[in-house]
Amino acid sequence: MKDLLFPEPPAAAEIERLDQVLSERQSAWWDAFYARREGRQVPFFGRAPDESLAAWVEAGDIQPGPALDLGCGNGRNTVYLAQAGFAAEGVDYANEAIAWAGQRAREAGLPSLPLTACSVFDLQRPLGHYALVCDSGCFHHLPPHRRALYRDQLLAWLRPGGVLALCCFRPEGGSGLSDDEVYERGTLGGGLGYDEDQLRGFWGATFDIECLRPMRAQAPGSALFGAECLWVMRARKPQV
Template identity: 55%
Template sequence: MDTSAKPTAAAQDELATLDALLAQRDWWDQFYANRAKPVPFFGPEPDECLSGWLADGIVPRAGAALDIGCGNGRNAVLLARCGFAAEGIDYSQAAIEWAGQRVREAGVTVRLHHASVFDFDLAPDSYDLIYDSGCFHHMPPHRRDDYVRLVAAALRPGAWFGMACFRPEGGSGLSDDEVYERRTLGGGLGYTEARLREVWGDLFNIHELRQMRSQPAGSGLFGEAFLWALLAQKKG
């Protein structure tokens, strides 16, 4: 499918068909419904990479920030505490409700949105930082390039994009073709370093791409070695 221009009506119908094939909204609501499950990222700790980039001054701590796939709000809360006008968006209503509780408990302000990022009206050149912790690796292959362009369009020139996503050992091992043959992402797709550079390198200058650092108990940060940490700056 050619997604380089505005989709035709036929292309939009094809996108809708593929989206329906891999729809997971109910699954995510059920996933977030039991907050006591032993899921590593169900805690309040923000990602070690995001915390480090902000603490080191690599990413300026000012302006508007969006947390895509914000889950329970742990990274959005950090962004608000660092002085950003912070927003979070998630596909799951259960996740947004949990994030709202976290935001209130933290005493910060975060605008939360329950929506698919593809249905949400992201104004062009409106964010200084966009962060994605675990959304991209759940992106179906037919939406991958659209997502990169959407993120780039929403950022101001020279603004920053940060991401945590599955390395090959963290993902399902499925190829793009197998995703559609089996009608599942298998829990998320893993990416090689070369593939990430290929996908993000056209519209972004990649500043850092490394293995996420595992965190000891009590560190106050989240990190797992089966994830990548990527920091990139929008070109132009």
């Protein structure tokens, strides 16, 4: 296991400097990615929610309440959560993703599903409010120097006892780059893979990790989404 850089957020000036080093995959990149969606077989372009999210909701491990889906893409998990009784909202910094999520929401009979085009780092939301924060595939695209900032913000948005449902690359799903290599090369190489110790060390510093396992692959045409190259994690904000 390689140590992750930045266990705590660096100073604001350092964050700004490192943002310039890793500027290749921003909202414009994702806009272009979602604009070319016709006929492409991208696993997360479907409508199915994550198998883990659905399992935890159905088992009562996550109780309905206000829910924030960060990096929501086409809204497949946001729509699922709204249908499951959550006051769900989706956020993504790609306008094309938010437009697509709006279309999916209308098709699902949820025309007023709140969807916001905004970076997770610029988002203003009430603190201690959410029963659930969902991140499926956003965290592994965040640069190392912004990870701890993100973790602290998620913790602040959640109410005590609230849940983080995370889905991110396992080592074999990501680029294989270490944090040091990311800065040497100036790229995340398409997304970072994490090993179990790294995730437990990083998220377990402030959350109670209740479940961390490989995602369960799903058969083609399944009503659920699952791919083995991903981890799923359910972590709870401590009560005190």
